[in-house]
Amino acid sequence: MVTDVKVPRDLWQDDGMEAVITNWLASDGSNVRKGALIAEIMVEKSQFEVTAPADGVLTITKQDNDIVRKGDVIGTIA
Template identity: 40%
Template sequence: MADQVEVTIPADMWAGRETDEGVLVNWFRREGSVVREGEILAEVMIEKVTLEVAAPVTGRIETILISQGDVVRPGQPLAVILAGSTAEGSAPQAGEPAAPRA
C-alpha cells in the first residue's frame, strides 16, 4: 500500500514574516490528479506576497483539505498525496477497458 503524505506550507516560507497566517489563493490541481515531486500545486498569499506550494512527493492527490480562500497556518495540512500512485482518479485511462461490473 502506498504511503499518505501531507502537503504543508514549508516552514521556510514563514521565515522572517510577522504573521502566522496566510490565505490559499489558488489550487492548480484537483483531487485525483497525478503530480510529480516539485510540481506547483497551490499558491498561498502571506503578507501580500504570493508564494508557491510544491508537491513533496510524486503520487496522486487523494484529498484536498483546504479550499481556495481559506486561512492557512504554518504546518497545517493542505492536501494528502498517495505517494507513488500514478493512477489518475478512478476513471480508466485512454486505451484501457473499463472494469467489468458485477
C-alpha cells in the same frame, strides 16, 4: 504511503500570522509529480508557490480562500 502537503514552516517569523490559499493548480484526485507546482498561498502580499512533495494522487483538504498557518496540512499525496 501518504505524504502531507504542508504550508512551509520556515518562510516567515510570526507563528500566528494567517495565510490564504489563493489557488489550487492541481485538482482533487489528480495525479501529480514531485516538484510540480500545485497550489499558491498568500501572506503579507507575498505569493508562495507550493510544490508536490511526492508523486501520487492528490487529495485536497483545504480549499481556495481557506485560512492557513505555518505547518498546516492542506492536502495529501498517496
